[in-house]
Amino acid sequence: MKRLRLFFAVGALVVVSSPGNLLAQSNRDRIDTSYGCVTCHSENRANFLEGIHADYGMRCHDCHGGNPRSFELPSAHSGRFIGAPNKVETVTLCASCHSDADQMRQYGLPSGQLAEFRTSRHGQSLLVEGNNDAPTCTDCHDAHLVRRETDARSNVYPTQIAETCRRCHEDAALMGRYDLSTTQYADFVSGAHGRALYEEQNFSSPTCIGCHGSHAALPARPQEVVNVCAECHELVGRAFLDGPHGEATNTGEMSACLSCHVSHDSEAIPNADISEVCGACHEAGTSAGTLGDEIESLMIAAESDVEGAEEAITELRLAGQNVADALFRYQTANTYYEQMRMAQHRMDVDVLEELGRRVASNSNEVRNTAEIRAERRWEHKLMLLPIWFFALSGIALAVFKLRESA
Amino acid sequence: MVKDSDRRRENKDSLRASVGRRVEDLKASTDSSVLGAARFLGLLYGPIDRRLRIDAALKKALDYRLPPHAGWRHAFGGVTYLLFIVQVVSGVLMTFYYRPSAAEAYQSIQHMVTEIPFGWLVRDLHHWTANLLVVAMLLHMLRIFYDAAYKSPRETNWLVGVLLLGMVLAFGATGVLLPWDQWAYWTVTEILGWVEALPIFGGLAAEFLTGDAVVSGATLSRYFALHAVLLPWIVFGLLTFHFLLVRRHGVAPSPVKKHEGEGMKFYPQHLLRSFILSVLVLAIVFSLASLFPRPFAPLADPAVPPETIVPTWGLVSVSLTAIKYLGAWGLPLAGLVGLTMILLPLTDRNPDLRPGKRVGSLLIAFGLLAMFMVFWAAGSGEQALVDIARPPEVVDSSEVDLNPIRLPNVGPTPPAAGTPQGGE
Numbered sequence: 152m153k154r155l156r157l158f159f160a161v162g163a164l165v166v167v168s169s170p171g172n173l174l175a176q177s178n179r180d181r182i183d184t185s186y187g188c189v190t191c192h193s194e195n196r197a198n199f200l201e202g203i204h205a206d207y208g209m210r211c212h213d214c215h216g217g218n219p220r221s222f223e224l225p226s227a228h229s230g231r232f233i234g235a236p237n238k239v240e241t242v243t244l245c246a247s248c249h250s251d252a253d254q255m256r257q258y259g260l261p262s263g264q265l266a267e268f269r270t271s272r273h274g275q276s277l278l279v280e281g282n283n284d285a286p287t288c289t290d291c292h293d294a295h296l297v298r299r300e301t302d303a304r305s306n307v308y309p310t311q312i313a314e315t316c317r318r319c320h321e322d323a324a325l326m327g328r329y330d331l332s333t334t335q336y337a338d339f340v341s342g343a344h345g346r347a348l349y350e351e352q353n354f355s356s357p358t359c360i361g362c363h364g365s366h367a368a369l370p371a372r373p374q375e376v377v378n379v380c381a382e383c384h385e386l387v388g389r390a391f392l393d394g395p396h397g398e399a400t401n402t403g404e405m406s407a408c409l410s411c412h413v414s415h416d417s418e419a420i421p422n423a424d425i426s427e428v429c430g431a432c433h434e435a436g437t438s439a440g441t442l443g444d445e446i447e448s449l450m451i452a453a454e455s456d457v458e459g460a461e462e463a464i465t466e467l468r469l470a471g472q473n474v475a476d477a478l479f480r481y482q483t484a485n486t487y488y489e490q491m492r493m494a495q496h497r498m499d500v501d502v503l504e505e506l507g508r509r510v511a512s513n514s515n516e517v518r519n520t521a522e523i524r525a526e527r528r529w530e531h532k533l534m535l536l537p538i539w540f541f542a543l544s545g546i547a548l549a550v551f552k553l554r555e556s557a
Numbered sequence: 558m559v560k561d562s563d564r565r566r567e568n569k570d571s572l573r574a575s576v577g578r579r580v581e582d583l584k585a586s587t588d589s590s591v592l593g594a595a596r597f598l599g600l601l602y603g604p605i606d607r608r609l610r611i612d613a614a615l616k617k618a619l620d621y622r623l624p625p626h627a628g629w630r631h632a633f634g635g636v637t638y639l640l641f642i643v644q645v646v647s648g649v650l651m652t653f654y655y656r657p658s659a660a661e662a663y664q665s666i667q668h669m670v671t672e673i674p675f676g677w678l679v680r681d682l683h684h685w686t687a688n689l690l691v692v693a694m695l696l697h698m699l700r701i702f703y704d705a706a707y708k709s710p711r712e713t714n715w716l717v718g719v720l721l722l723g724m725v726l727a728f729g730a731t732g733v734l735l736p737w738d739q740w741a742y743w744t745v746t747e748i749l750g751w752v753e754a755l756p757i758f759g760g761l762a763a764e765f766l767t768g769d770a771v772v773s774g775a776t777l778s779r780y781f782a783l784h785a786v787l788l789p790w791i792v793f794g795l796l797t798f799h800f801l802l803v804r805r806h807g808v809a810p811s812p813v814k815k816h817e818g819e820g821m822k823f824y825p826q827h828l829l830r831s832f833i834l835s836v837l838v839l840a841i842v843f844s845l846a847s848l849f850p851r852p853f854a855p856l857a858d859p860a861v862p863p864e865t866i867v868p869t870w871g872l873v874s875v876s877l878t879a880i881k882y883l884g885a886w887g888l889p890l891a892g893l894v895g896l897t898m899i900l901l902p903l904t905d906r907n908p909d910l911r912p913g914k915r916v917g918s919l920l921i922a923f924g925l926l927a928m929f930m931v932f933w934a935a936g937s938g939e940q941a942l943v944d945i946a947r948p949p950e951v952v953d954s955s956e957v958d959l960n961p962i963r964l965p966n967v968g969p970t971p972p973a974a975g976t977p978q979g980g981e
Binding site: 468469470471472473531532534535538539542545546549550552553556 | 666667670671677678825826829830832833836837839840843844847848850852853855
């Protein structure tokens with residue numbers, strides 16, 4: 152037994168001390184004592200090793216230059232040395248690799264960030280106006296701790312992006328200088344997109360960059376808004392552009408989607424509020440105002456049809472009925488209702504009426520099934536009449552007989 | 558021709574005479590209903606009677622006299638038995654359609670309730686009778702307690718009664734899984750979790766009942782076998798013994814006062830009163846079954862626990878309340894109540910039957926009943942699953958070795974802070 156244990160101990164030692172040991176710790180746990188930078192800059196080492204650049208074998212001198220084999224000043228900072236680059240230098244430094252498509256190909260990364268950055272408000276401000284308030288690469292991505300974008304801790308992970316933007320855009324002093332509001336973050340979180348992202352973990356919901364772009368960040372111009380929204384709301388966008396409002400948008404008379412919806416705390420307009428929203432531009436009694444009323448009533452009717460079908464299915468389920476057929480009908484009704492929600496942006500009552508009829512016929516089918524069952528259920532209850540009649544008659548006879556025999 | 562018509566008239570006359578005789582016979586019979594009908598059929602006074610003397614046996618049974626103090630409150634035992642028979646009949650009818658497998662159980666009940674004539678009635682009768690059975694049984698026990706009928710010489714029958722109560726509990730515990738919907742599945746899963754936590758035999762019992770790593774089709778088969786095959790026979794055996802002992806000892810004497818007189822005859826008074834009560838009870842059960850059907854929860858899904866479950870049976874409500882407020886102590890407490898009831902006749906040796914002299918034990922009995930009713934009420938309706946789920950065991954994460962191949966830290970060790978490396 153002892154010998155066996157010794158054998159394993161020696162074996163284990165041989166394995167771990169062999170030079171090509173596959174089980175040895177990764178680079179980040181090692182300290183290369185021949186690398187001079189960490190002698191003084193050990194505080195940046197831990198952060199850097201966490202990041203993706205270290206994963207691919209980059210070291211301090213790949214960005215900062217200098218002589219890493221030296222342990223003393225000034226020789227360590229000699230040669231092509233960049234200590235703390237300023238904002239503009241940072242852009243140049245990052246772009247020296249990240250704008251090189253040939254180098255980025257292997258990582259599956261795009262290489263247009265610098266070109267995009269130049270078009271953004273941030274880039275214009277920094278690179279053209281030389282305004283130091285504007286952010287540079289490292290303000291969003293951090294200088295040393297740059298994580299993979301798929302890493303949930305990364306500054307640019309979907310759930311983190313709004314946090315990253317908010318660092319400056321909630322700073323009232325900073326934003327005040329440019330006449331910008333600071334409520335975007337709070338608005339976004341409470342809006343439909345924010346709720347989808349944070350409450351439902353729906354990562355197809357857009358964050359700040361989904362609408363404004365990331366490196367090319369800029370608010371959409373009025374004519375661009377419909378295209379931005381239609382990236383996701385494709386059918387809504389198409390219906391909108393086909394209708395009278397599309398034309399008005401093209402001529403610059405209205406600001407597309409934002410004429411009715413708001414930007415950061417975006418919400419669908421409840422059916423009951425449709426005509427009120429129309430009323431903001433169209434006076435009641437005009438043909439457009441009447442159209443709004445008609446659309447509202449059609450949408451409300453369709454919505455209640457679908458809700459009725461939903462209730463009927465719950466009722467059938469609780470009663471143990473097979474709801475496969477009813478469920479299919481309900482889904483069909485719901486699909487037509489969703490089509491109505493998109494088609495209403497075309498302001499065409501005929502289309503809505505036709506779709507509404509389909510919603511109604513499918514929903515009514517479901518409700519009829521439930522009603523037929525409820526009627527049958529009522530017949531079941533009627534059975535109690537003869538039961539109690541016979542029971543009470545029997546009891547009466549027995550009581551009579553009991554009195555007689557007593 | 559004349560002869561023929563004469564013969565026909567003769568036949569008609571003789572037929573009329575024979576019918577008239579039998580009608581007269583029926584009228585003349587002393588007892589116009591049961592005995593008369595039997596006599597009319599020629600059975601009891603016919604060839605069978607000559608050999609078996611059924612007549613005498615029936616007469617003896619009908620002439621049996623109940624003690625003078627026997628009243629309506631003595632009826633709960635009989636009502637319990639009647640409800641048990643309803644359970645047997647409706648249960649057997651349901652086995653014709655029910656399929657005890659995870660893949661088919663839920664659908665077979667859906668089919669039974671929606672497609673089979675009166676299938677809904679049979680199922681809801683079974684459901685409601687189960688609840689009323691418990692009520693009737695508790696009232697029966699309470700009467701026994703009040704009358705001190707558990708005292709000598711009836712201790713054995715008290716014990717048999719307690720065993721029968723245990724069997725009703727077992728029926729409920731096994732029957733509750735059979736609908737195989739979310740409520741059924743998660744009720745059983747959570748309760749088995751607590752059974753597993755019981756010391757000594759808990760793990761073994763839970764393993765035997767589950768028959769798998771989680772509640773599954775294997776569990777359903779076991780529960781069905783217990784519910785529909787094993788338990789009924791045990792109950793039939795115990796009931797036979799119970800009734801034999803009742804017959805042997807007779808109805809317990811009244812603890813309050815001596816009654817004069819001969820007492821009620823079994824026939825017709827007692828039989829008529831039983832009839833009245835049975836019809837009333839059955840009409841009530843039918844009404845409950847048609848007015849308040851048990852709703853269907855979604856099909857059981859072992860992967861998705863529901864937010865809430867609805868206990869559909871009184872004893873499940875009681876167990877869930879016990880678990881919700883007493884946690885791991887809930888089930889042992891229920892066991893303690895059972896043990897108290899078993900031991901009571903052995904400890905309560907006070908021969909006095911008067912309620913005033915047995916305040917202590919009566920208080921215990923009423924206290925237990927009140928507790929039961931409060932627990933039932935508290936545990937009915939929707940229950941949040943988190944309230945009744947057994948909390949996961951807290952594991953000290955430092956004791957869990959996620960990497961079984963732990964290697965010694967090789968390579969250069971990090972420098973202590975502030976230690977200069979090379980240079981100055």
